[in-house]
Amino acid sequence: MTNTSIDSIQTKVVHVIAKIVKKNAENIVDDHQLIEDLGLDSLLFLDLLAELESEFGFELSIDDFDPEYFHSVRSTVVFVKDRVPA
Amino acid sequence: MNTTTLKSWLQSHRWNEEAGVYETDNGNVTNFLSYKDMIHEAEQWASGWRKELGAGDSPFIALVWMDQSIYSLTSLFAVILAGGIPVPLHEYTVPDEVIRIVKWMEPDLIILPSSKLQHMGGELQLMDKCKRCHIIEIDGKDRWHIYGEPKVHLEREGISSQLNQTAIIFLSSGSTGLPKGIMLSDANMMANLRQIQSAVKLGAKDRVLLFKSLGYSSTFTGELLLAMFAGASIYLCSIRHPLELIRWVDKLQITYVCTVPALITALDKNRSWSFPSMGSLMKLLIIGGKSAHNTVESLLLRLPSTQIMLCYGLTEAAPRVCIFTLNDAPDKAGASGLPLDGVVLQIRDDSQEVEAGTTGEIYVQGPNVMLGYYKDEVRSKAVLTEHGLRTNDIGYVDDDGYLYVTGRVDNAMNVGGHTLYPEAIELVLSIHPMIDEVAVLSIEDVNWGERIIALVVCNPENIGEQELHSYCQHKLQPAQRPKEIVIVPTIPKTRSGKINRAVLKPLYLEVHHDKYVH
Numbered sequence: 001m002t003n004t005s006i007d008s009i010q011t012k013v014v015h016v017i018a019k020i021v022k023k024n025a026e027n028i029v030d031d032h033q034l035i036e037d038l039g040l041d042s043l044l045f046l047d048l049l050a051e052l053e054s055e056f057g058f059e060l061s062i063d064d065f066d067p068e069y070f071h072s073v074r075s076t077v078v079f080v081k082d083r084v085p086a
Numbered sequence: 087m088n089t090t091t092l093k094s095w096l097q098s099h100r101w102n103e104e105a106g107v108y109e110t111d112n113g114n115v116t117n118f119l120s121y122k123d124m125i126h127e128a129e130q131w132a133s134g135w136r137k138e139l140g141a142g143d144s145p146f147i148a149l150v151w152m153d154q155s156i157y158s159l160t161s162l163f164a165v166i167l168a169g170g171i172p173v174p175l176h177e178y179t180v181p182d183e184v185i186r187i188v189k190w191m192e193p194d195l196i197i198l199p200s201s202k203l204q205h206m207g208g209e210l211q212l213m214d215k216c217k218r219c220h221i222i223e224i225d226g227k228d229r230w231h232i233y234g235e236p237k238v239h240l241e242r243e244g245i246s247s248q249l250n251q252t253a254i255i256f257l258s259s260g261s262t263g264l265p266k267g268i269m270l271s272d273a274n275m276m277a278n279l280r281q282i283q284s285a286v287k288l289g290a291k292d293r294v295l296l297f298k299s300l301g302y303s304s305t306f307t308g309e310l311l312l313a314m315f316a317g318a319s320i321y322l323c324s325i326r327h328p329l330e331l332i333r334w335v336d337k338l339q340i341t342y343v344c345t346v347p348a349l350i351t352a353l354d355k356n357r358s359w360s361f362p363s364m365g366s367l368m369k370l371l372i373i374g375g376k377s378a379h380n381t382v383e384s385l386l387l388r389l390p391s392t393q394i395m396l397c398y399g400l401t402e403a404a405p406r407v408c409i410f411t412l413n414d415a416p417d418k419a420g421a422s423g424l425p426l427d428g429v430v431l432q433i434r435d436d437s438q439e440v441e442a443g444t445t446g447e448i449y450v451q452g453p454n455v456m457l458g459y460y461k462d463e464v465r466s467k468a469v470l471t472e473h474g475l476r477t478n479d480i481g482y483v484d485d486d487g488y489l490y491v492t493g494r495v496d497n498a499m500n501v502g503g504h505t506l507y508p509e510a511i512e513l514v515l516s517i518h519p520m521i522d523e524v525a526v527l528s529i530e531d532v533n534w535g536e537r538i539i540a541l542v543v544c545n546p547e548n549i550g551e552q553e554l555h556s557y558c559q560h561k562l563q564p565a566q567r568p569k570e571i572v573i574v575p576t577i578p579k580t581r582s583g584k585i586n587r588a589v590l591k592p593l594y595l596e597v598h599h600d601k602y603v604h
Contacts, residue, residue: 022555041178041564043502043534045326046352050533061358065330067112 009056009084013077016055020048030074038073045070052076058083091272092253093166096125102290102317107156110323113337119156121314125167128160131230132168138232139195139220144169145250148195149188151175151202152300154322157224159300159310161197166253170195173255173267176301181206182561187257188216190264191460200225209233248457255460256303258401259506259566261496263513267460268401270303277453278404279311281426285409286369286395288342292318293366295340297325303405304373309344318342328353332363339366346374346503347381348534354381354388364389371395371409374503375535376491379419382412398422398489402475404454407431408489421488422481428452432473433483439473445482447495449474497587499528500535504565508538508587511568514561515540520549525577526568527590539594540568543577572598 018025021038034040040048049070053059069079106120119127148165150172152158165172173193175184184206188196196212196219203223206212212221213233220234253272257265288294294313298305313320321338325331328349334340350372370392372382377396386394394412399405408423408431415421425431429452432439440446451474458466469476478498481491499506508526515524523543531537542554551571558567578586578593 022552024552039559042324042326043564046348046533047569049327050352059356059358060327060329062329062332062363065327065333070326 009081010077012055013052013080014073016051017048017073017076020044020051028073030072030077032073033071034073034076035071052080056080056084090276092275093169093272095276096128096163096167099314101125101314105290105313105317105319107159108319108321108338109154109156110321110334110338113323113334115321115338117156119160124156124160125163128163128167131160131164134230135164135222135232136168145252146170146194147173147191147255148197149173149175149184149191149193151177151179151184151196151198153177153199153201154297154300154324155199156322157226158199161222161224161230162300165195165197171249171252171255173257174301174306175257176299176563178299178564179301180560180563183563185215186264188219191267193219195220195222197222197224199223249460251457254306256306256401257301259504259510261498261507261509263510266462266465268303269457269460270404271457274404274454274456275307275311277428278307278406278426279315281428281452281454282308282312282406282409283315284427285406286312286342286371288312288316288318288369290317292316292341292368293339294318294320294342294344295323295331295334295338296320297323297331298344298346303401304344304399307404308371308373308406313342325349329356329359332359335364335367341366341368342371343367343369344371344373347372347377348502350377350385351381351533354384361388361390365391367392369393369395371397373397373399375500376420376422383416383419386412386416396421396423398479398491400450400477400479402456402469402477403429403450403452404456406454407450407452410488415488418486418488420490421484422491423489424487425489426452426454429454430474431483431489433481434473440482442483442485442487445480445492448477448479448481448489448491450477451475499538501528501538501565502534506538506566511538511540511562511566512585514566515542515554515558517561518554518557520544520546521554523577525585525587525590527587527594529591529594537570538566538568540571541574541577541590541594542571543575544573549573570598 014028015025018028021040032038069075101122103122106118108115109117148170150162152174162172200223209221223231251271252269253275254270256268258268260266294309296309323334382394396412397409399407407429408425410423432449433446434449435446455475478495479491480493481489483489497508511526512524515521521542522545525541527539528536554571578589580586
């Protein structure tokens with residue numbers, strides 16, 4: 001994967017998160033925790049995953065729900081990068 | 087008529103000693119307490135509270151802020167065993183709403199875990215806002231702390247005969263900005279428990295996955311009490327996504343799950359899993375609204391060893407009214423079931439009962455119908471009629487007696503199984519100093535059933551939508567928060583000056599048709 005496409009995924013994921021939590025993408029940083037800092041609740045979590053599936057064209061599977069994913073912006077970006085073909 | 091009370095049942099039931107409540111984290115068991123030990127613990131707590139607070143024989147009201155923990159359950163049972171009336175509060179209730187509820191209900195006690203007390207700013211802040219109340223903080227086994235003046239009598243003066251018969255009060259969304267306090271008697275609770283068990287037939291070997299809020303009568307009676315009644319074990323967990331449901335069912339060998347259409351829809355949309363995933367699941371009960379025909383029919387094929395059960399109910403009926411197993415009647419995929427034992431349905435138009443196949447308003451009669459609404463005689467009289475409980479739901483009964491629910495009489499919306507009223511959301515938004523006028527509508531949503539949209543007239547006009555979303559996050563429960571806030575120049579009104587709800591949706595769709603999810 002090129003640096004450009006990695007950067008592009010990063011930007012897109014942040015924009016998806018911003019759209020779901022109704023915040024300005026410019027104010028979202030990698031270290032933000034989805035629940036504590038961005039106010040992601042259980043309903044929005046389902047919306048976020050559906051939007052990521054739709055935006056990046058992958059389908060979630062049972063093994064995708066390890067605790068290391070989806071706690072921060074960074075871990076969500078890493079998750080998506082691992083599932084998007086180069 | 088059986089006159090067992092919840093309290094006497096808890097005290098005298100012969101518990102299956104191997105069964106109890108498991109706490110889990112990421113599918114791993116982290117704690118266990120048998121029902122026998124939990125009730126014993128609750129008796130000890132009740133005795134300690136009565137001693138410190140001087141509780142007598144008259145009922146007192148205790149708001150119990152529930153989380154998914156054994157100690158929240160223990161505190162709720164302790165209230166019942168101490169002779170009190172518990173009012174379970176959803177885990178996700180926002181602090182502002184807690185204060186509104188306290189001021190309206192005027193409870194004698196607020197019981198909450200340490201994490202929630204911190205959320206409220208500590209005991210001093212909470213006591214300052216809730217001056218009449220005593221506060222009990224729960225921070226683990228054998229550890230509770232009472233704040234407030236010691237040795238005061240908890241008995242309420244001038245208690246109404248209805249409140250005297252009340253075993254528990256559940257809060258349900260209302261249209262006034264305050265919830266409805268639904269007063270259920272011991273007879274209501276025990277009747278519905280037996281009715282549900284007669285249909286669901288849980289056994290001592292069953293394992294129940296409990297992840298919905300314990301503030302719902304559906305979770306409390308239809309899952310918690312039902313499992314205890316049957317001697318089945320409960321696994322407490324949180325679920326963020328339907329694929330986690332599959333993980334926990336498989337890992338914990340769960341046999342019974344009760345969930346809402348939103349989760350079922352997302353579960354079926356995902357094609358990455360297949361049987362024998364969920365192979366241990368014997369019964370899947372879908373509550374809180376109607377699922378799409380094709381979704382339940384698809385699940386019937388994808389989960390060949392599971393009984394798919396569809397049902398209808400409302401908190402005012404303690405809560406289950408109808409139920410059926412789709413596997414036994416696959417041609418009834420759009421139905422909500424047959425009346426439970428002892429329940430009689432009537433479908434009525436303005437003045438009379440209508441024939442099978444004709445649509446009208448659904449009325450319910452049975453031992454599970456509530457006593458009334460707390461502090462609201464007018465509304466109680468309006469729904470407790472000579473024909474039974476007026477549900478505000480519209481539907482019909484087919485020639486075989488199956489109920490089909492097709493709509494609402496009022497403006498209620500269904501978001502992921504939550505019944506919500508636009509008026510209540512409008513009231514909270516209208517308090518914002520920059521909002522002049524507001525109208526709330528909903529459009530169909532493939533995931534959540536309905537999606538909430540708020541149209542607002544702002545002053546000044548350049549207020550940011552993000553600021554309004556942030557306000558909603560602080561003031562409204564997650565399901566109540568609008569998915570979209572649209573700033574508009576005016577709100578359409580009727581000649582009498584009320585919001586013209588009939589034109590809100592067409593107006594919204596005309597401008598935002600590209601966002602319409604159907």
